[in-house]
Amino acid sequence: xxxLVAVLQAFYERLLAIAPEWGLDATDIDWRxxxxxxxxELVAYALPGRLAHWTHGRDFGLIRQRSGQGxxxxxxxxxxxxxxxxYLLDGNTLAAQKLVMAHVLGHxxxxxxxxxxxxxxxxxxxxxxxxxxxxxxxxxxxxxEAVETVLNRALAIQWQVSEQEAxxxxxxxxxxxxxxxxxxxxxxxxxxPSRYGLPTTDLLGFLARxxxxxxxxxxxxxxxxxxxxxxxxxxxxxxxxxxxxxxxINQQLLLDPRLxxxxxxxxxxxxxxxxxxxxxxxDLNPYWFGGRFLQWLVQERGWAEAQAIWRTETDASLVRNxxxxxxxxxxxxxxxxxxxxxxxxxxxxxxxxxxxxxxxEGLRDDLANALAQGPPVxxxxxxxxxxxxxxxxxxxxxxxxxxWAAKTCAAITGLWGAPVILxxxxxxxxxx
Amino acid sequence: MSVGREEATGQGEQDxxxxxxxxxxxxxxxxxxxxxxxxxxxxxxxxxxxxPLPEGGLDLPRFRPAQPKEPGDGVGQGPGQPGDIVGAAPIxxxxxxxxxxxxxARAEHGIDLxxxxxxxxxxxxxxxxxxxxxxxxxxTEPTIRWNTRSRRGSLNNVDAKAxxxxxxxxxxxxxxxxxxxxxxxxxxxxxxxxxxxTAAVVYLLRDISGSMTPDKAYLARAVATYIVLxxxxxxxxxxxxxxxxxxxxxxxxxLAFFHADDGGGTAVAPAYATLQEDxxxxxxxxAWNRLFLHFSDGDVFDPVASRERARAWLPSLTLLGxxxxxxxxxxxxxxxxxxxxxxxxxxxxxTVQQPGHVVDAVRELLRGEGGIG
Numbered sequence: 009x010x011x012l013v014a015v016l017q018a019f020y021e022r023l024l025a026i027a028p029e030w031g032l033d034a035t036d037i038d039w040r041x042x043x044x045x046x047x048x049e050l051v052a053y054a055l056p057g058r059l060a061h062w063t064h065g066r067d068f069g070l071i072r073q074r075s076g077q078g079x080x081x082x083x084x085x086x087x088x089x090x091x092x093x094x095y096l097l098d099g100n101t102l103a104a105q106k107l108v109m110a111h112v113l114g115h116x117x118x119x120x121x122x123x124x125x126x127x128x129x130x131x132x133x134x135x136x137x138x139x140x141x142x143x144x145x146x147x148x149x150x151x152x153e154a155v156e157t158v159l160n161r162a163l164a165i166q167w168q169v170s171e172q173e174a175x176x177x178x179x180x181x182x183x184x185x186x187x188x189x190x191x192x193x194x195x196x197x198x199x200x201p202s203r204y205g206l207p208t209t210d211l212l213g214f215l216a217r218x219x220x221x222x223x224x225x226x227x228x229x230x231x232x233x234x235x236x237x238x239x240x241x242x243x244x245x246x247x248x249x250x251x252x253x254x255x256x257i258n259q260q261l262l263l264d265p266r267l268x269x270x271x272x273x274x275x276x277x278x279x280x281x282x283x284x285x286x287x288x289x290x291d292l293n294p295y296w297f298g299g300r301f302l303q304w305l306v307q308e309r310g311w312a313e314a315q316a317i318w319r320t321e322t323d324a325s326l327v328r329n330x331x332x333x334x335x336x337x338x339x340x341x342x343x344x345x346x347x348x349x350x351x352x353x354x355x356x357x358x359x360x361x362x363x364x365x366x367x368x369e370g371l372r373d374d375l376a377n378a379l380a381q382g383p384p385v386x387x388x389x390x391x392x393x394x395x396x397x398x399x400x401x402x403x404x405x406x407x408x409x410x411x412w413a414a415k416t417c418a419a420i421t422g423l424w425g426a427p428v429i430l431x432x433x434x435x436x437x438x439x440x
Numbered sequence: 441m442s443v444g445r446e447e448a449t450g451q452g453e454q455d456x457x458x459x460x461x462x463x464x465x466x467x468x469x470x471x472x473x474x475x476x477x478x479x480x481x482x483x484x485x486x487x488x489x490x491x492p493l494p495e496g497g498l499d500l501p502r503f504r505p506a507q508p509k510e511p512g513d514g515v516g517q518g519p520g521q522p523g524d525i526v527g528a529a530p531i532x533x534x535x536x537x538x539x540x541x542x543x544x545a546r547a548e549h550g551i552d553l554x555x556x557x558x559x560x561x562x563x564x565x566x567x568x569x570x571x572x573x574x575x576x577x578x579x580t581e582p583t584i585r586w587n588t589r590s591r592r593g594s595l596n597n598v599d600a601k602a603x604x605x606x607x608x609x610x611x612x613x614x615x616x617x618x619x620x621x622x623x624x625x626x627x628x629x630x631x632x633x634x635x636x637x638t639a640a641v642v643y644l645l646r647d648i649s650g651s652m653t654p655d656k657a658y659l660a661r662a663v664a665t666y667i668v669l670x671x672x673x674x675x676x677x678x679x680x681x682x683x684x685x686x687x688x689x690x691x692x693x694x695l696a697f698f699h700a701d702d703g704g705g706t707a708v709a710p711a712y713a714t715l716q717e718d719x720x721x722x723x724x725x726x727a728w729n730r731l732f733l734h735f736s737d738g739d740v741f742d743p744v745a746s747r748e749r750a751r752a753w754l755p756s757l758t759l760l761g762x763x764x765x766x767x768x769x770x771x772x773x774x775x776x777x778x779x780x781x782x783x784x785x786x787x788x789x790x791t792v793q794q795p796g797h798v799v800d801a802v803r804e805l806l807r808g809e810g811g812i813g
Binding site for chain 1 (some may be wrong): 442448454501514521
């Protein structure tokens, strides 16, 4: 039996040789073959340098349990940047490993070229790992319990972060007036800039920066949690195109005879990919939807223009700007509606049926809205003289679960040191 | 850049342990119900069992949309015609689809624990005192025993049967044809332990004419587990023999021991005779400390014969413990407690009806046995 590492190394070198022809940057990829336990860790933590916390330990245990029972199998996980790190699961067949490696090339390339991701700090993985190391120091110094308390609270609002800058201060000196004789300028009285940079939707960032009760190490933990949150936010916005792009790339690369796949491997990879990328009747399978959508763009507009599109658009904007009636037909997309119906043998049930295919613009808008919908956005409005913080749930067509929101507000109070009031439409929620 | 290998960091396991600590209360509550099908007394301590948590584990609070009253319309993909059915769902009572209480992870959630951990939690739950570790001075020598299986090992030591079992279980769950992956491989493995100079065997006998409720079974197991744990600190080798009897005795495994139910008559003397014979053949008095625990509801149909049989057996036993889990006040034929009254040591009798009784019962049973309580 040949050594797996040597075989994969040889295959990587072949990939490196043909990648430039596809405009792919395949250099600087660190490949790691891992056993299943390490793979479960990576899937549960979703980052090699994730801050240690019991919620990740719980997920690790659950993933291991379910995989042990035969539910799902993880083929790879990739962390972009330079160098990028790609993890391959030991025990997959060689053909599966080759498919996965070609797939990873797509991920790594888009991670380095997409506007939203490439603008990120090149050494972000290193900075996550440094944050993790600092956390270990804090645990040593301030105790596990104290660190966990801060983490529990910060992680509760990990998704309520944004990269929005504090509002610009108005110009301090009025512009010069060239016609003072004709137009006497009234004295400009702009409202004074808010000291706290309010309003902002960067709730966790605001607390880390402005909370009067947090010690420096606690601020640092909050800031690290915020960085993780921002990273996942960006990834979430391009999930369809990321997976779709990687799917398109692995399909095209594996056809290249210079990679030297045997006929058997060709068949096996094709079957495996068809299995992973089968359409989902009530949801979008990113391999299928994203992959076919990008293929359609290439077909309609040529590689260069399509490339410019997938390197700048998010999933939502891609759909809103480029999904035409023709594309919908090509992708076999449809809307479905739920209704209660009587089913013989089962009684009254919810049944989803395909809707008529007449309103393509409605479908496009629905889909774009659904893809744009992330976790609830909470705006920090203002703070009164007692330090009570007014939070507003930005209208997105949903209301918050009151029980959970009250508990989350209690966590925010723990970071802020004073009561908070959350306005959700007409409802008002305070910490439990 | 190149291809290499990487090991697990252990962080996942460490954080999982912390999670287990945090949901300790939930686990404690779930254990009595979950253990029905688990060989808690006799099983290998490193075997793990998934304990379902009805309360759904633990989660951090977060902002999340209220569960919609009805499923949301959406966009799907694939060939078909307008009007085709693409999904179906049952109508829930409140349409909430099992959102769960705030702060709980999810409706279906289990945690895997080793038998070792389960025993520790059980004993802790019943407020049993820590075991004093008093080993009699013995001359020992380390030996290797090939008695466990591992996921790692050398190909020479592949355990074909266990590997086949693992592959079958996985393939079945995945609904695929049987195929082997490296993950399925199981290896014979060993444990190192000292060659014992002293050894003890425990015979457990249960009267199956009385019924065993889950609560009673839990208490009986607690007594058995605790005694076995203690004996294992003293004796290097401590095999367990599970038997049940109505009018005759037969050997069973642990699960059957705590579940078997018959409802017929009860004759103690023939059962004792069978056990004594089995014991004398397999565990001769010269080499073994022999302990005998009898779990019963107290009925006895043959008081005279039983008493004689017990008296004859006693001198060759280290302990004859009678554990009454459901003493019936209306025993129409005779009560074992009365029948055995006045038998000399090492005969002891205890009654266990509620968690508070377990400690005292174990204390009483092991009194004078090298320092408990």
